[in-house]
Amino acid sequence: MAQYTRVSGSVGLITLQSPPVNALSAAMRQGIVDMMQRALSEPEVKSVVICGQNGIFCGGADIKEFGGQMSGPPLIPMIHAIEAASKPVVAAIEGIALGGGLELALGCHYRIAHSKARVGLPEVTLGLLPGAGGSQRLPRLIGVPAALDLITTGRHVTAAEALKFGLVDQITDHNTVNVAVKFAQRVADQPLDARRISTYPCLCPSDVAVLFEEVMQRVRRTARGAIAPIACVQAVRAAATLPYNQGMERERELMATLFTSGQARALQYFFFAQRAVGRWSMPSGARWDTSKPRPVHKAAVIGLGTMGRGITVALAQAGFSVVAVETQEKQLMEAKQAISGMLERGAKRRGVAPALDKINYGRNIQSVADVDLVIEAVFEDMALKKKVFQQLSAVCKPSTFLCSNTSGLDIDQLACQTRNPELVVGMHFFAPAHVMKLLEVVYGPKSSPLAVATAMQLGKKIGKVSVAVGNCRGFVGNRMLKPYLEQALFLLEEGATPEFVDQVLEEFGFAMGVFRMSDLSGLDVGWKVRMADGLAMPDPTTGQPTRLRQGRRYSPLGDLLCEQGRFGQKTGRGWYQYDKPGSQVAKPDPWLHSFLDEYRARHALVAHRIDHQEVLERCLYSMINEGFRILEDGIAAGPEDIDVIYVFGYSWPRHHGGPMFYAATVGLNKVLERLEHYYQAHPDVPSLQPCHLLRKLVASGRPPIQKWREVIKKVRSQL
Ligand SMILES: CCCCCCCCCCCCC[C@H](O)CC(=O)SCCNC(=O)CCNC(=O)[C@H](O)C(C)(C)COP(=O)(O)OP(=O)(O)OC[C@H]1O[C@@H](n2cnc3c(N)ncnc32)[C@H](O)[C@@H]1OP(=O)(O)O
Numbered sequence: 001m002a003q004y005t006r007v008s009g010s011v012g013l014i015t016l017q018s019p020p021v022n023a024l025s026a027a028m029r030q031g032i033v034d035m036m037q038r039a040l041s042e043p044e045v046k047s048v049v050i051c052g053q054n055g056i057f058c059g060g061a062d063i064k065e066f067g068g069q070m071s072g073p074p075l076i077p078m079i080h081a082i083e084a085a086s087k088p089v090v091a092a093i094e095g096i097a098l099g100g101g102l103e104l105a106l107g108c109h110y111r112i113a114h115s116k117a118r119v120g121l122p123e124v125t126l127g128l129l130p131g132a133g134g135s136q137r138l139p140r141l142i143g144v145p146a147a148l149d150l151i152t153t154g155r156h157v158t159a160a161e162a163l164k165f166g167l168v169d170q171i172t173d174h175n176t177v178n179v180a181v182k183f184a185q186r187v188a189d190q191p192l193d194a195r196r197i198s199t200y201p202c203l204c205p206s207d208v209a210v211l212f213e214e215v216m217q218r219v220r221r222t223a224r225g226a227i228a229p230i231a232c233v234q235a236v237r238a239a240a241t242l243p244y245n246q247g248m249e250r251e252r253e254l255m256a257t258l259f260t261s262g263q264a265r266a267l268q269y270f271f272f273a274q275r276a277v278g279r280w281s282m283p284s285g286a287r288w289d290t291s292k293p294r295p296v297h298k299a300a301v302i303g304l305g306t307m308g309r310g311i312t313v314a315l316a317q318a319g320f321s322v323v324a325v326e327t328q329e330k331q332l333m334e335a336k337q338a339i340s341g342m343l344e345r346g347a348k349r350r351g352v353a354p355a356l357d358k359i360n361y362g363r364n365i366q367s368v369a370d371v372d373l374v375i376e377a378v379f380e381d382m383a384l385k386k387k388v389f390q391q392l393s394a395v396c397k398p399s400t401f402l403c404s405n406t407s408g409l410d411i412d413q414l415a416c417q418t419r420n421p422e423l424v425v426g427m428h429f430f431a432p433a434h435v436m437k438l439l440e441v442v443y444g445p446k447s448s449p450l451a452v453a454t455a456m457q458l459g460k461k462i463g464k465v466s467v468a469v470g471n472c473r474g475f476v477g478n479r480m481l482k483p484y485l486e487q488a489l490f491l492l493e494e495g496a497t498p499e500f501v502d503q504v505l506e507e508f509g510f511a512m513g514v515f516r517m518s519d520l521s522g523l524d525v526g527w528k529v530r531m532a533d534g535l536a537m538p539d540p541t542t543g544q545p546t547r548l549r550q551g552r553r554y555s556p557l558g559d560l561l562c563e564q565g566r567f568g569q570k571t572g573r574g575w576y577q578y579d580k581p582g583s584q585v586a587k588p589d590p591w592l593h594s595f596l597d598e599y600r601a602r603h604a605l606v607a608h609r610i611d612h613q614e615v616l617e618r619c620l621y622s623m624i625n626e627g628f629r630i631l632e633d634g635i636a637a638g639p640e641d642i643d644v645i646y647v648f649g650y651s652w653p654r655h656h657g658g659p660m661f662y663a664a665t666v667g668l669n670k671v672l673e674r675l676e677h678y679y680q681a682h683p684d685v686p687s688l689q690p691c692h693l694l695r696k697l698v699a700s701g702r703p704p705i706q707k708w709r710e711v712i713k714k715v716r717s718q719l
Pocket of ligand 1: 020021023059060061062063064075096098099100101103122123126128129130131132134255256259260272275276
């Protein structure tokens with residue numbers, strides 16, 4: 001775990017050796033304690049260097065240990081002992097020094113970093129705070145404002161930024177360990193008193209109280225109910241106001257609360273879920289580790305509306321050559337201008353040159369003849385998409401992958417238009433496509449593992465978290481959204497207001513409630529889909545909008561708003577009113593309230609008092625129930641896929657882990673019982689009927705979420 005060697009005669013070199021990231025497991029901590037003792041006891045050794053194997057210093061505490069009984073030497077005394085050592089200790093930071101890894105480096109007397117290294121205290125993203133002295137040492141080293149920024153955001157900083165902050169003493173482009181060893185030889189006889197960060201006074205600006213108040217307000221506003229960012233501010237405040245030992249005591253108290261919290265469990269589950277989705281599999285048995293992607297050098301985007309523009313930007317920014325096609329001259333000119341603007345703004349933010357020269361624009365689909373992969377992003381209309389796929393199949397090289405950005409149409413129908421249906425997959429981006437992290441890679445019955453592997457790899461290269469899912473209406477994300485939206489409308493029919501429903505969902509942690517979100521994305525989008533599906537139509541016999549479709553309850557409320565031209569923010573009216581079209585400030589609309597009263601009266605609906613619990617349970621449990629159906633159908637391979645899709649694509653609050661993890665937290669028996677209750681009250685709403693897999697999981701004794709796949713496998717084998 002930790003290897004000891006003597007180099008250059010007088011330097012004890014401790015190398016952390018625990019791939020992949022040299023995490024500080026119990027064995028690693030024991031190794032460091034032992035090797036430090038050895039270095040301090042050898043009279044020939046005058047100074048010590050700590051480095052990590054394979055160009056990685058340390059990824060922090062071993063997160064896998066958090067769920068169980070902690071054993072081995074604790075981190076805090078280990079770091080104190082390093083700081084208290086009588087010989088200078090130098091951290092040689094290559095790759096990363098994160099969390100406990102940086103706290104270890106802060107316990108050292110000097111820090112030398114490679115110019116490509118990144119450092120940070122990302123504990124907040126795991127529902128924790130830097131609990132091995134990081135919250136107390138960092139402000140003492142770099143000052144309160146910078147420490148607050150790093151600790152509350154968890155962001156990684158480059159070596160150059162770290163040097164500017166005074167977080168590292170030197171950066172190098174050469175072999176960091178060699179540089180650190182030479183450095184250690186030079187400082188071997190230097191006094192250490194001034195190098196022990198815990199003895200430093202905490203550097204505070206004069207208006208520190210105001211600063212803490214402002215930061216606390218910002219954090220409360222943006223945390224959406226997450227507790228760790230608030231505890232991080234409190235810990236840094238302790239550093240600024242208390243002597244070091246008392247500050248450490250406060251850090252320990254705050255950490256103890258966080259460490260045992262449900263939020264920390266959810267965020268740590270989510271950390272591993274994000275990585276698990278990369279290990280995709282298909283029902284055919286094809287898997288990530290046996291399916292090789294083909295390299296993509298040149299890609300094309302067909303259709304330069306909002307989605308096509310974002311996809312073009314994402315590809316160009318990642319260094320791909322892109323052919324961007326829009327058949328209408330005016331739209332092409334507008335798109336070109338918009339894309340250039342997006343690229344320039346992005347480049348300015350990142351301090352690089354805009355990738356304008358990566359894109360060739362054209363009006364003719366023939367111009368994509370030599371590309372390796374095409375992403376179709378034309379209007380969401382099956383007939384149009386089929387036509388485009390026929391043309392692409394005729395024009396492109398036989399080996400070209402043909403992908404559709406459809407948000408829910410049948411991939412198989414598109415594949416059937418082509419010569420090589422095995423090269424067709426869905427690549428469902430989320431708006432704005434150059435910003436949103438999520439990509440659903442959708443395989444149809446004919447899609448080959450090669451096509452899925454290639455789309456997954458492309459997603460990774462353009463910085464997306466890609467999740468492989470099966471082909472069904474709405475795939476995973478939009479399929480689960482349907483019952484959620486439906487329940488929200490039913491709640492309005494039964495007496496709720498859009499403001500109340502949104503307030504409950506936003507208090508739960510969604511960035512936006514369902515109605516504010518609909519107003520933002522445009523009510524007409526769903527209306528067009530419902531019209532195409534024959535849903536948004538008046539009853540042919542009475543000419544009136546009805547509340548039943550094919551024996552199921554249906555709410556025409558959204559359709560009625562669209563008929564009035566209320567499409568949301570863009571028209572200045574929707575579920576809310578806005579000062580002007582395009583304005584983002586949603587205000588409750590008395591017109592809407594009267595409209596709902598009239599609607600209820602027309603349909604003889606008696607408004608009843610709807611409380612917080614009913615809104616949450618009906619909206620979330622109906623969505624979760626659909627998630628279980630998706631698992632049962634094999635559309636998602638595991639609960640992690642669904643949770644990652646919901647956090648990255650639908651602003652599900654990460655500290656609740658995702659809908660499936662949330663269901664496990666609430667208790668599957670409770671979710672089942674409440675669904676049964678609501679289904680009894682609303683037997684014409686099939687999405688409230690608890691699905692088989694949910695019942696099966698409850699009957700199997702509610703196994704932990706990590707074991708669900710075994711039950712899913714059994715249920716699916718019985719289908
Ligand atoms: C009764 C109650 C008492 C309570 C008192 C409790 C007191 C406890 C005191 C504890 C003190 C702890 C103090 C410390 O402040 C806490 C921490 O250090 S938390 C950890 C902080 N570190 C991080 O958050 C880093 C996480 N990792 C990453 O960001 C990335 O993995 C990376 C390091 C940047 C590398 O990225 P990539 O190269 O892309 O590689 P992957 O992400 O795919 O990772 C590869 C592989 O490694 C696994 N892994 C990564 N980091 C860790 C880790 N820290 N622990 C365990 N495993 C890790 C990762 O899962 C991948 O494996 P896979 O999942 O694919 O098998």
